[in-house]
Amino acid sequence: MPTVSYTLHYCYAVIATERLRLLPLRVEHAVRMAEVLSDPSLYTFTGGEPPTVEALEARYRRQLAGPGNEDEQWLNWVVEYDGDLIGYVQATVTGSTAEIAWVIGTAWQGRGFAKEAAQGLFTWLRAQRAQEIVAHIHPDHTASAAVAAAIGLAQTGLMTDGEYLWSTADPA
Template sequence: MRRYRLRMIASRFDTERLALLPLRVEYAEEMAKVLATPELYTFTGDAPPTAEELAGRYERQLAGPARQDEYWLNWVISSLQDAALVGYVQATVSGSEAEIAWVVGTTWQGRGYAKEAAIGLVNWLRAQGVERIIAHVHPDHTASAAVATAAGLSRTDHLDDGEHLWQL
């Protein structure tokens, strides 16, 4: 028997210190400042996006994928203490599997925000019925490895485009 799922939509959820807010194009200007530090791109080779580039990216993300059985879920991370945007989390869901990613701006790193947001994301996805959660982490990115571990994922020996596959 084939299981059918209603359309999956990112909804706001909170953790102890963070609000994870569904992505909106209006966040592009503030997020461009959050993502402006070149050090954030050490392991990806990318460059900091402009507000205009982010707005275009957010429009595409909000439009969603062409595949009807795939969902792009994106949130910005906001500090409940001062409402500042500090980063983002995202999940691409296909069937009962989700691939997740997280980024916290350098100004806010070292406070446990990435771990808290990733744990919250995994819990949210599990509550939606997602059974398998994966992430890709560069072998030298110890901070992201710690986030993946805290979120309950385990590193596998599988390398994909130079990054280890982590899974729950």
């Protein structure tokens, strides 16, 4: 019997939740997103520093160009609330597995936006037939761990580059 493998191909869509709209990334978002991402505390667990508008424009061009690998897709959205950009969500899709991440600017944290945006992305990916959804989270980042648990991910015992793997698959 032949082995069947497939790669999911996603079409960008606006994803709407109760309060948010996840808008497909555009280079033009860089000006506003540089402001949203300007607080150095956002990089406590991930490293790095706030990006300039120029650095974000270059990053967004690379992200929109994609990985150049047929087996992988980069999907990126900015998070809009009440007409303002407040963060982003993203998914790297390889085969039927999607690795997701989310960032909400500090001015909008503590209001459930990260959970709502991540849940919107998770639900959309499931509707696109993603079989496994994963995230990597620093062990001290309790807010992101709470978001991951709330959307249905479970922490596994696997750690890579100082971050735990959270997954929809049964924990190891």
